[in-house]
Amino acid sequence: MELQAVLMAAGGGSRMTDLTYNTPKPMLPVGNKPLMWYPLNLLERVGFEEVIVITTKEVQKMMATDPKMKIDVKMKLDVVCIQEDGDMGTADALRHIQQKIKTDVLVVSCDLITDVALHEVVDLFRAHNATLAMLMSNAHEFTETVPGQKGKKKTAEQRDFVGVDQSGKRLLFMANEADLEDGLSIRKSIMRKHPRMHIKTGLVDAHLYCLKKAVVDFLADNKSISSIRGELVPYLVRKQFSKTTNSPKIKDDAENQNQKTNDSSTNHELLISSRDEPLLQLAQERSCWNDHRGDMSEAYHGGKLRCYVHIIDQGLCCRVNTLAAYIEANRLAPKLFEEPAVHPSAVISERCQMGSDSIIGALCQVADKTSIKRSTLGNSTTVKEKVKVTNSIIMHGVTIEEGCNIQGSVICSNAVIGRGADLKYCLVGNGQRIEPEVIVTT
């Protein structure tokens, strides 16, 4: 087997607590499908047959009852439950399932919605025999006003600095603004090997990583690393250029037999060589290819640890971890699939004006003289007469009484909006009841 897929669905959604305090983040409806359906669908389309899903018991229960997950996902899901206390980072979760990992892993986060051609990332991983290959996207600004936020959006206070080489594929430098005290400092060894580096700040990390099996084994021994994105990736990127990893160690046959036993020093663990290292060396020596030119060193500067990144410019790649992203995703996600906008079991009266970019869920009831534009209606929602819904996201089981005017809002599940209420850019929580004749604006 070449790659094992791992879906991280235990995250709490700490940046959108308004939405997630009742519904766990992986099950939030986006375009009337649970959020974790999207990465699972991506893996299924590409050809995976089994996925290890790391999640909480609550999500597992919800997964079992959700019709979309049961019917549409044909892969075998191996659900591993962990505690919900939130202390477990993504790297801790990987360490937890280390026994199940038999080969290289593809780690995906549950909040990734993308239509990227996954083979581009995996090809980088395969062709260059990389230790890490990840996916990033050139982010675009969110144009919609986010409900519940006063004033203009805060600019991102914690930028990520990503340094790539000239080809745009090799990852040279990665740091978060929070970790850099005075300024960005780049080691001389990196500059000597890659004199031309492009540093980008506007990239969105898609949290999709291809990791070598040796990295998972390394994690098992280094219990101090708890987050893949926050700690493991910067560590690997730094280690590419550390002095000890650059001396090629050709292990003799005796050592090759027991690959599983790790060396005492951390440096060598990541460089577990394959059994035929001399042959690979010979092939590389005889090959007339080099990944850089201008200096005297061989391909990859003789380094064994390599990190690659695939940056996409076009196409959809969004991570639903903030409210703004959630709204954006709701608008864009349905365009990924060719499903009918109106679910066949929904009851829509003829005198209803429905825009073409609205989505109506199953078992909805929409009465006369309503207008639904650029909105998503969840399952089992009831909309009475003379209601105007524009640019909003209505989740499951909501009741909207007559004469309401809802604009740019997010209404969570099982809420009741009283008669004649006027909501502009609001966020109504789960099970809330808005009194009739209420006007709520920003």
Add this chain to the structure above:
Amino acid sequence: MADSGVTDEPGTKDDVHRAKTEGKELSKEEKQRLRKEKKQQKKNKEKKDEKASHESEKKKNKEEKPVSAAAPASQPPTQPSTQKAPSAVPAPAPVPVPVSETPALADKPAKTKADLKAERRARQEAERASKQAATSKPKAPPNELQPVVKRLPEHVQVDNPGVLKKLAKKLERQQIPLRLDYGYKVSLFSHLHQYSRKAPLTQQLSIPSTVIHPAIVRLGLQYSQGIVAGSNARSVALLHAFKQVIRDYTTPPNEELSRDLVNKLKPYISFLSQCRPLSASMGNAIKYIKKEISNIPSQCKEEEAKRKLLSCIDCYIDEKIILAAKAIAKSSIEKISNGDVILVYGCSSLVNHILCEAFEKNIKFRVIVVDSRPRLEGREALRRLVQRGISCTYVLISAVSYILPEVSKVFLGAHALLANGYVMSRVGTSQIALVAKAFNVPVLVCCETYKFCERVQTDSFVSNELDDPDDLIVTRKGKTQLEHWQDVPSLGLLNLVYDVTPPDFVDLVITDLGMIPCTSVPVVLRVKNVDQ
């Protein structure tokens, strides 16, 4: 005769029935045996009466229409040809036969027309193969040098839709995606494939590749992206990947390793040739491995067999590549003297090795590296030589006639040496050899014997490789002139990879068997074949 036929039938019918239940294919031995018997019968009965044979035919048609390809031995010889008659022109067959056949068909509805056709085709192929086997079997004792007719690889014929369809069907059967050609091809080379590097074959494969071993997928990617380039490097990488395949292989039940492993390797080889056409050295390596696998005795245990195969591969690499390089370096160093100015072209791993060895032996010489677009491999050769301390000059191929008066010798590497003495090498080599000949500079080609190939060609058109045409696009001063070359209908970009140099331009070929003139290549091939 008919009676003898009847008594023989049950026995052979059982055989055939058994074969049918096990699968349509009969084993090689059974096929050969049946072929031999058929031949015997043919010889005996061709002299006999035809009418008698027609009568027995009618009987046989009624009873034996549904019999599979390996006809029972006692069948009269003309029957196969008459059974083909319904589909082909029934000219040789007598008229009453088709009439008798239709009630036979009605009697035996068990076989459909398609099955019959398949049987007929298989029988035709069996006969054809038997004829070939008959002619190619060495009748003389092994110490007599008889030419062994080997099956040469089919020529690539992309502009022939029939051949393309066959290729597509074969790939479909092996579950390998078909790589589509890209861009407008220059008409002289329209019979060759032209792929784009931006459309790798992995696009159409599932990501955790199950059909093809991951090591082979990685290798194919490295070939198509040019990460592993150069004849020796490709062969070594191929053998390395095969080692991993063999290690991960387990014999399925009821199968023999010697046969099943060869069948497992076939789709991998198709996949690799889709990623990038196989080189001659790779072809020879594959032949060697297949031979080693087929020669594994059936009673050998799997672990032992695998170990044997792995050691064979190691041995092959050691002998044919590493030791051969050492031997060639030793012979070549005799040819390099102090004060020499040596011209090399592109990046040949062998020539670089020779020059580095010569430098170690403290011979004072300098090197001129000639390079050409779009690959610009000379830069890599330059780096390797300068890193050792050899003083080098770098020119592009357009300046070769300017620099040649300074040159005392030309060392060239080869991708393959053809059976008529032609040298197949990177495009531009023949030009350098030609100019060197015009200037009376000796041209020495260095090539290991495992790159010798039985193909014969006298021009660079009939069999070549077309690289990605977009490689020719270059951006100078911010302007990319060829960016939209596809929109110009009369423009074709040609990026050839190989060319052939005639033996008149080559003065000496240095191989691990010694220094031979170019025309002695067929002798080496002959000797090699007898050895094997």
